Amino acid sequence: MTARIVMLHGAVILALFLLQFVASDYAVLTITRIMVLAIYALGYNILFGYAGLLSLGHAMFFATGLYAAALGVTRLGMAVPEAFLFALACGVIVSFVIGLIALRANGVAFMIVTLMFSQAAFLTVLYFGDITRGDEGIVIKDSERAFSAFGTAVNLADPVLRYNIALAFLAVAIALCLVVVRSKIGHVLVAIRENENRTAMLGYDVKLYKLIAFVLSGAFAAFSGAVYALLFAYAGATLASIQYSINPLLWTLLGGAATVLGPVLGTALMFLLVDFASGFTSASLLFVGMVLILLVLFFPKGILGTLRQRWWRWLP
C-alpha cells in the first residue's frame, strides 16, 4: 500500500476528527449520523463496487444488526459491547445463509432474490410485532445503553463521545476496506466483476470469493445497524424497509463505486442534500432526483470514480 494512499485516507479521518472542534452542534450530530451510515455504504461497496453484485436487499442486514443490538440490550440483558459483537455475529450468520442461496442467481435474478429476501425480513419484523414492536419500534433507554469501559462510565448520550465512537468505527471500516480491496481477495473480486468466466478459468473459486464479499458486506451493514441502534437509541421497522436497501446504492453511485472513499463522500453529500432541500421544499426527493440525473450525465462513475478516471489513477 503506497504512502500516498495511506496519507489520503489518514487525512480524511484526521479531518473528521478535527472537524468536531470547529463544527456547530448540529453539524456534530449530522456528521455522526453520516459516519454511521457510511459504514453501511462502505460494506455495500465491497459487494457492488468491487464484486459487481447489485443487491437490492441490504436493509435486511442493516436491520439484523439494528434489532440484534436493540433486542440484545433491551430483552437479553446484554451490555453494549456484547450487543455490538452479538449484532456482528448475527450479521455474519444471516449474510452467510442468505448468500449461499442468493448467489446461486446472477444479474437481474440476483437483484430480485435479494429484494425478496429483504421484503420477507421486513414483513418478519412486522409479523413478530410483539417482540419488535413492529412499525412503532423499540426505544432503548439510557440505562440500557450505559456501560463502563476500562473502569470509566460511558454515556452514549454525550454527543462528542458519540461522534468519536462513530469516527473510530468508521476509521476501522475504512482501514478494513483498504486492506480487503488491495489484497488478493479484492483483486479477485474486481476480476470477477470484469469477467467472471475468465476468472473461473484461471482457477479461482468464484463462488467462494463472491460469498466472502457477500458476508463481508452483510457484516458491515449489520455492524452499522447496531451502531445506529445503540448510538441513537431506536430500532424500528422503517429502517428495515426497501428505502434502506436503495440508500446505500445511491450513496455508492454518487460518491463513486469501487473507490474506498466514494461511499463515504456519497453518504455525506446525499444526506446533506436531502437535509438542505427539505428546508425549503417538501419535494426534496425530486430535487435529489435531479441531482442524480446530472450526476449520471456528467459523473457517470460517481464523483471519486470520475476523478480517478481522469486524474487520480492511483485512487483505490
Added chain:
Amino acid sequence: MSKSKLIVPEKKRISRRSALKLAGAGAASLFAGPGFVRYAQAQSSEPIRIGFQVHKTGIGAAYGKWYGQTTDAAVKLINEAGGITGRQVEIIAEDDATDPGRGAEVVEKFATQHKCDVAFGTLFSHVVMGSAPRAGELKLPYYVVSEGHHVASGKLNRYTFQPGITDVRSQVISMAPWIAKNLGKKVAIIFPDFAFGYDHRDYFSAAIKAQGGEVNALIPIPPTETTFSRYFAQIPADTEVIYHVMVGPAVLTFVKELGEFYGGNHPPLFGFIDSLEAVSLKSPGLEFLEGSYFWEAYPRYAGAKPTEFDTFYRGKVGVDQYGASVADANDVSTYSHMFGCWETLYIIKQAMEAAGYKGPDDRAKMIEATEAITTIPEGNEHPQGDKIFNGKIHQVFGHQNITQVKGGVGELVYRTTIEEGMYEPEADYTTMAL
C-alpha cells in the same frame, strides 16, 4: 458544545493552525446554515421558536396538511394576543417524511441548528418513538400530538409530553361499555398490524371482556396492504359487532371494500374515525355506513348546537360545520386529531408563562410547569372540552364522543365523562432526572 466554537482570526497574518481552524469553521458554517449568526444573538429580543415536526410527505401527509393549518391559526391568534411571555411565536416547520429516522434528524435540527425552544406536532407513533430519545438527550421539550399510548406507557422520557390529545388506551376503554350495552358483546376487531393497532387489540379486548363480552376474531391487516376483501371473509358469522380501525392512504379502499363485502346486510359497525379521517362520509360507495357508529375525539359535524368554543375554533382554522375546508367543501379535515395541535400550543404557552420562560436555560422549569398542570378548562384555548392532565405519565385525559352516521354526517349520540377513559398510571416520569 457551545456556539463560541465558531473561530475567527485574531491576527492579520494567518498561521497554518489558524488557517486550518478557519477552513474547518468555513465547512462548519455550511452546516450551520444562514440563520446561525442570527441565532447567536440575545434570546430576550428573539421570538419563541417552536419547532414543528410535520408529516408533509409520507403516509401521514393528509394529517400533516391539517396539522399545519391548525398550527398556523393558533399561532396567529397567540401572536395577536401578545405572544408568549410578551414574545412573538415563530413556527419553524420541518418535514419528517413520516419517517422515524428523518424525524430524529429533524429534532436534532430544531435543537441545535434552529435553536428552537421546544418541538411539537408529531402524529405517527413510529416517528415519536424514533424522535423522543433524541429530544430527551438534547433536553428539548417535545410535545407530541400522536394519540399513541407510548407516552403514557413510560417508554419515553421526561422531556416528552402528550398534553393536547388523549391516548388510544383511554379512547378504547371508554368505548367498550357503550358498545357492550348498545351494540353487542361478541366483537370482531379489524386493526392495522402494527403498534397502533396492537393498542386497540389489547386494550379493547380486555375492556370488552370486563363488560362480559368477548372478542371472537382478531383480524390484523398489514400496513402495506391495498386490498382487503379476503380479510373480511375471516369475520365469523355470529359476530354481533364489527370494530374497525385503519390508517394510511388505503383507508377509503378499506371502507369501500367493507361495504362491497357486506352490502346493506352487515352486523353493527363501530369504527374509529381514523378509518375515515380526511375522507367525506358522503363519498360514493360509503352509503352502507348509514346508521353505523364512530368514535370521534372531536366530532367533525358541528351539529345543531355547537359550543361557542367550537364555533370560534372552526372559524379561525377555516373549517365549516361539516368539518371540511371553507375554501373547498371536498377538502375534508382530520378534525378528530388536528385540534390537538391547537390545544398543545396553548399548553406550551401556559407552561412557559408559568415557568417564566426566558430561554433554553429555563427548559427544566418548563418541564416542571407542564407536569404541574392538572385541570384544563374548556374554552377557546381548549375547544374540544375540559381535560385532566396527569403529570406523572405526561398524558392528558378528556371526553370521547360516539357519533352515528345519519344523512352522511356523524351526529353525536354519546359523550363520555373524562373518568370513563382514565386508568391507573403505569409510570412516573417525574422521578427521572432533568
